[in-house]
Amino acid sequence: MTIYSFYIFDRHCSCIYSREYTHTTPGNGRTNVNNESDVAKLLFGTLYSLKTLSLKLDDSQSLNSLRSFSTGAYRVHFFESLSNFKFVLITDLAVETLQTQLQQLYGVVFVNNVIMNALSPVEFGSAKITNDSFVRLADNFLRLLPVFE
Amino acid sequence: MGYNIGMRLIEEFLAKTGAQRCESFRETADMISKVGFKMFLNTVPQIENFSSDGTSFSLILTENPLAEFVELPLTQYPKIHKELWYSQLYCGVLRGALQMVQLDTDVYFVRDSIRGDDKTEIRLKLNKVLKDEIPAGED
Numbered sequence: 001m002t003i004y005s006f007y008i009f010d011r012h013c014s015c016i017y018s019r020e021y022t023h024t025t026p027g028n029g030r031t032n033v034n035n036e037s038d039v040a041k042l043l044f045g046t047l048y049s050l051k052t053l054s055l056k057l058d059d060s061q062s063l064n065s066l067r068s069f070s071t072g073a074y075r076v077h078f079f080e081s082l083s084n085f086k087f088v089l090i091t092d093l094a095v096e097t098l099q100t101q102l103q104q105l106y107g108v109v110f111v112n113n114v115i116m117n118a119l120s121p122v123e124f125g126s127a128k129i130t131n132d133s134f135v136r137l138a139d140n141f142l143r144l145l146p147v148f149e
Numbered sequence: 150m151g152y153n154i155g156m157r158l159i160e161e162f163l164a165k166t167g168a169q170r171c172e173s174f175r176e177t178a179d180m181i182s183k184v185g186f187k188m189f190l191n192t193v194p195q196i197e198n199f200s201s202d203g204t205s206f207s208l209i210l211t212e213n214p215l216a217e218f219v220e221l222p223l224t225q226y227p228k229i230h231k232e233l234w235y236s237q238l239y240c241g242v243l244r245g246a247l248q249m250v251q252l253d254t255d256v257y258f259v260r261d262s263i264r265g266d267d268k269t270e271i272r273l274k275l276n277k278v279l280k281d282e283i284p285a286g287e288d
Contacts, residue, residue, distance in 0.1 A: 011249075013284040044284065063169050082163050082170055083249040084281065107164035115160040122156050 001094040001147040004074065006138070007040060008110070010124050011084040013048075015040040017129040019138070023149065031135055032128050043088060047078055067099055081106050095147045109137045151238040155245020162188065162246070170250075174275050175199065177252065178206050181243070181273075190214050194271075205274040207259065215239070216263050230265070234258040239271055251279040 008017040018034040034040050051066040058064055068077045070093060077089040079102035087102045087110075113134040114120050120131050129135070142148055162168070166184055171177040182194045186208075194208040215236045221229055234240075240256040247254045253276040260266035 012282055041284070048281075048283070081160070082168070083159055084251070103167070107167070111160050111164040115157050122153075122160075 001149055002092045003095075003142055003145070003148050004090045004092070005034075006090075006142065007034075007043060007086075007088040008129065009044055009086040009088070012124075013044060014124065014126065015044065016124045016127070017134075019135075021142075021148075028139075032130065035128055043076070044086075047076070047086065047088065051078075051080075068097065077102060079103060079106065085110070089142075091147065098145075098147070101145060105138065105141055109134065109141055113137060151241025152245035152248075154238070155242040155247075156249055158189070158242060159246035159249045163250075174203050174206075174252075177247075178208075178273070182208060185246075197270075205272065208271045208273065210269040210271070213262070213269050216261075216269075219263055221263055233264075234261060235263055236261065236269070243271070243273065247273075248279075251281075253277050253279050 002023060003021055005021060006017075006019040007015055010016045015035040017032065018040060019029065019031050020034065021029040047066065050069060054066055055064055065080065066078050068075055070076070073093070075091050075093055075095060077091065077095070077098040079087045079099060081087075085106065087106055089098055089102065091098070113131060114129060115122060117131060117133075120129070120134075121127060162185060165188065168180065168184070171180055178196045178199070182196055187193050192210065192212050192214060194210045197207050197209055199206045213236060215238065219235060221233065221235065237258065240258065243256045244254055247256075255274045255276060257272055259270040259272050260268055262269045
């Protein structure tokens with residue numbers, strides 16, 4: 001089981017954080033290099049459309065949300081806060097669900113280190129999350145999950 | 150005033166309560182008074198005067214932590230009693246917080262007991278429910 005990468009999108013559809021994890025080389029992976037790339041844009045587009053379409057299939061209008069989708073090679077885990085921050089984790093197929101973990105990541109790590117941090121903006125514009133304590137704690141949080149290998 | 154506080158406050162609120170989306174504005178009203186005010190100010194304002202179309206209501210603050218030890222000075226300037234809303238901060242906070250959960254609202258004071266009115270009343274009016282933004286250049 002593996003986590004490949006992690007993205008955060010804000011309310012204005014821009015990618016404010018991207019993180020790739022390497023598992024073979026001893027390096028740490030890369031932070032915030034993919035924000036403007038097609039990968040991030042396509043990922044956002046896919047999730048956005050999938051979310052809209054899949055909610056239309058269910059006409060009960062009750063509380064419903066997109067959680068994940070998978071292909072033959074990977075699974076994409078999705079959590080959206082009510083304030084429209086989107087958290088996306090890409091893992092391999094063996095990882096079944098990460099909903100509670102994503103919620104914790106939002107509620108504990110993100111809110112405490114980005115939102116409650118007076119030096120960090122809440123409207124990012126074209127800025128990204130470069131806040132060291134967030135990067136460190138988010139990394140720690142994900143690395144300590146049993147699914148991260 | 151207070152808008153930026155509201156923008157951040159709502160995230161803390163969502164993280165701590167794990168609240169789900171409200172299905173009606175009435176439910177939102179309950180959430181604001183019974184959960185939001187309770188959590189941040191430890192007071193539960195009453196909800197009154199819901200308009201018939203369900204898009205506006207008043208919060209009646211029985212106690213106001215912001216103005217607990219406050220008296221407006223008696224001066225020669227009558228403006229202080231006519232134009233100053235001492236607890237205006239609430240309006241911005243509520244508007245900012247609701248905006249972040251896609252509710253575009255107007256929030257304003259109607260009465261304030263430190264001005265000598267009988268109650269402290271904040272009016273909330275829902276303008277519209279905002280849609281998700283879509284990326285620039287796409288339809």
